[in-house]
Amino acid sequence: xxRIAICAPSRPIVEQDxxxxxxxxxxxxxxxxxxxxxxxxxxxxxxxxxxxxxDALAECANDPQFDAVWFARGGxxxxxxxxxxxxxxxxxxDRKTFLGYSDGGMILGGLYANKIGRQVHxxxxxxxxxxxxxxxxxxxxxxxxxxxxxxxPSLDQHPTVAFxxxxxxxxxxxxxxxxxxxxxxxxxxxxxxHYAIDRLFFHITAHLGAVAGLRLGRVNxxxxxxxxxxxxxxxxxxxxxxxxxxxxxGRADVGHDIDNKIVPFGVAGGAAGx
Amino acid sequence: xxRIAICAPSRPIVEQDxxxxxxxxxxxxxxxxxxxxxxxxxxxxxxxxxxxxxDALAECANDPQFDAVWFARGGxxxxxxxxxxxxxxxxxxDRKTFLGYSDGGMILGGLYANKIGRQVHxxxxxxxxxxxxxxxxxxxxxxxxxxxxxxxPSLDQHPTVAFxxxxxxxxxxxxxxxxxxxxxxxxxxxxxxHYAIDRLFFHITAHLGAVAGLRLGRVNxxxxxxxxxxxxxxxxxxxxxxxxxxxxxGRADVGHDIDNKIVPFGVAGGAAGx
Numbered sequence: 001x002x003r004i005a006i007c008a009p010s011r012p013i014v015e016q017d018x019x020x021x022x023x024x025x026x027x028x029x030x031x032x033x034x035x036x037x038x039x040x041x042x043x044x045x046x047x048x049x050x051x052x053x054x055d056a057l058a059e060c061a062n063d064p065q066f067d068a069v070w071f072a073r074g075g076x077x078x079x080x081x082x083x084x085x086x087x088x089x090x091x092x093x094d095r096k097t098f099l100g101y102s103d104g105g106m107i108l109g110g111l112y113a114n115k116i117g118r119q120v121h122x123x124x125x126x127x128x129x130x131x132x133x134x135x136x137x138x139x140x141x142x143x144x145x146x147x148x149x150x151x152x153p154s155l156d157q158h159p160t161v162a163f164x165x166x167x168x169x170x171x172x173x174x175x176x177x178x179x180x181x182x183x184x185x186x187x188x189x190x191x192x193x194h195y196a197i198d199r200l201f202f203h204i205t206a207h208l209g210a211v212a213g214l215r216l217g218r219v220n221x222x223x224x225x226x227x228x229x230x231x232x233x234x235x236x237x238x239x240x241x242x243x244x245x246x247x248x249x250g251r252a253d254v255g256h257d258i259d260n261k262i263v264p265f266g267v268a269g270g271a272a273g274x
Numbered sequence: 275x276x277r278i279a280i281c282a283p284s285r286p287i288v289e290q291d292x293x294x295x296x297x298x299x300x301x302x303x304x305x306x307x308x309x310x311x312x313x314x315x316x317x318x319x320x321x322x323x324x325x326x327x328x329d330a331l332a333e334c335a336n337d338p339q340f341d342a343v344w345f346a347r348g349g350x351x352x353x354x355x356x357x358x359x360x361x362x363x364x365x366x367x368d369r370k371t372f373l374g375y376s377d378g379g380m381i382l383g384g385l386y387a388n389k390i391g392r393q394v395h396x397x398x399x400x401x402x403x404x405x406x407x408x409x410x411x412x413x414x415x416x417x418x419x420x421x422x423x424x425x426x427p428s429l430d431q432h433p434t435v436a437f438x439x440x441x442x443x444x445x446x447x448x449x450x451x452x453x454x455x456x457x458x459x460x461x462x463x464x465x466x467x468h469y470a471i472d473r474l475f476f477h478i479t480a481h482l483g484a485v486a487g488l489r490l491g492r493v494n495x496x497x498x499x500x501x502x503x504x505x506x507x508x509x510x511x512x513x514x515x516x517x518x519x520x521x522x523x524g525r526a527d528v529g530h531d532i533d534n535k536i537v538p539f540g541v542a543g544g545a546a547g548x
Contacts (some may be wrong), residue, residue, distance in 0.1 A: 011501075042501075043504065044501050044502045044503055044504035045468075045469060045499065045501045045502065045503045045504065046504070075469075076469040076470075076472070076473060077469075079472070079473055079476040080472070080476075166473075169443075169444075169477075170443075170473050170474075170476060170477045172446070172447055172477075173446055173447040173477075173480060173481050174476070174477065174480035174481075175480065194319075195319060195349075195350040195351075196350075198350070198353070198354070199350060199353055199440075199444050200444075202353040202354075202444060202448070203443075203444045203446075203447075203448065206447060206448035206449065207447050207448075225319065227285075227316075227318050227319045228318045228319065229318055229319045230317065230318035230319065230320070
């Protein structure tokens with residue numbers, strides 16, 4: 001039995017969604033899901049106060065009965081808890097798998113930088129709210145249960161990470177930023193103007209000198225601006241990669257959508273909680 | 275006579291606005307304004323192609339007949355031209371004053387990092403479009419003409435810089451980022467959610483370890499989100515400054531508005547083009 005603790009380092013979810021995810025998990029008899037009550041706290045924007053979110057994350061990571069920690073939802077907030085929670089993680093955290101994406105990348109990045117456990121870009125419980133979101137949630141559950149069909153198809157022998165573009169940009173140069181020399185870096189974005197995407201690429205490519213290459217995930221729901229930007233996201237990625245001599249490796253099958261695939265940080269392979 | 279070249283490294287302005295600014299400049303008989311035709315180019319989002327913007331900026335900076343280079347407008351685009359234009363600047367640029375703010379901070383930052391000329395956070399020609407914007411434009415013209423009433427009132431013996439928060443965040447860790455040890459750093463923002471402001475503060479404070487302190491300019495037009503963030507911009511600034519032991523020095527009289535004051539980079543004092 002693989003026991004999975006779910007907490008919410010950023011924004012809260014509602015109990016109804018947890019019930020739906022637990023129902024889906026019934027398809028995977030090897031998995032046992034525990035939603036930490038902190039997931040349902042609401043304090044303005046956040047799933048409880050900073051200290052409530054730090055406590056829940058550290059508690060899930062340090063509890064020996066769990067094999068994995070799954071972030072319930074992104075949406076901003078992890079930056080306020082990641083360093084403090086990571087500082088409190090002990091040896092029990094080392095054998096755990098941590099899963100999430102979007103704002104959760106702040107924690108995944110910090111854990112990878114600190115070599116704590118195993119970090120996995122993967123759909124989250126909140127994806128159940130998307131139309132057809134069952135498929136996304138099932139992908140993470142399936143991967144935890146040992147299925148490998150949900151892995152991002154371009155994964156190869158290179159160590160790889162996947163991040164939301166804004167999240168990676170904010171990580172750059174901070175104590176949470178992992179060394180990414182030799183890595184394939186996948187980035188995806190949602191709901192940002194093309195000019196903002198260009199600006200973020202200016203920033204991240206200046207920080208990613210030694211990477212093996214960059215892959216562009218999906219850039220969804222780009223708002224329309226008052227004038228066309230003229231460069232689409234692929235042209236933007238190619239432009240900035242070329243300026244910094246970063247190999248542009250093509251597209252990645254990740255994004256804020258139900259098709260978002262699984263990217264274990266580092267070299268893929270092996271099973272969760274092993 | 276102080277001759278001022280105006281170019282647009284980011285977005286274009288319209289000729290009507292240039293006419294209004296030239297009319298205002300008549301009040302200052304010691305100033306002579308030259309709008310470079312590139313200001314009025316329109317290529318989608320931008321004031322002409324990347325190379326047209328690089329050319330105009332380098333041309334204005336290198337032309338011995340000019341004493342100052344004033345950016346017409348911000349709005350994103352300078353990141354795509356700053357490095358190339360700065361690389362082409364020769365000795366003529368060293369004796370010039372460069373003025374602007376917002377996205378123009380990309381260039382001011384790069385010039386300050388490279389010790390080329392003198393950099394000044396100051397209202398731009400495009401501010402003429404704001405209600406009461408004459409006052410803002412007049413402030414820059416007045417400062418160029420030798421008036422000192424438009425200086426940001428907290429300026430003291432500390433070297434100081436002022437940046438748009440997003441612009442500074444994007445500069446951090448790039449070749450355009452100046453060393454800011456010992457500086458007072460002023461930041462202002464416009465039209466960003468509180469959660470985005472928090473995220474940007476997480477980022478910049480991790481990069482500003484050795485500064486003398488931070489001052490918070492105005493944070494205008496914060497959009498309403500689906501839940502209240504609970505921390506306002508001053509609480510955000512205090513939180514992140516405290517985490518990185520950066521002295522929070524209070525407010526600064528800068529912002530995307532007609533009251534935006536003048537902040538010469540480095541130690542204030544002395545006249546333009548001297």
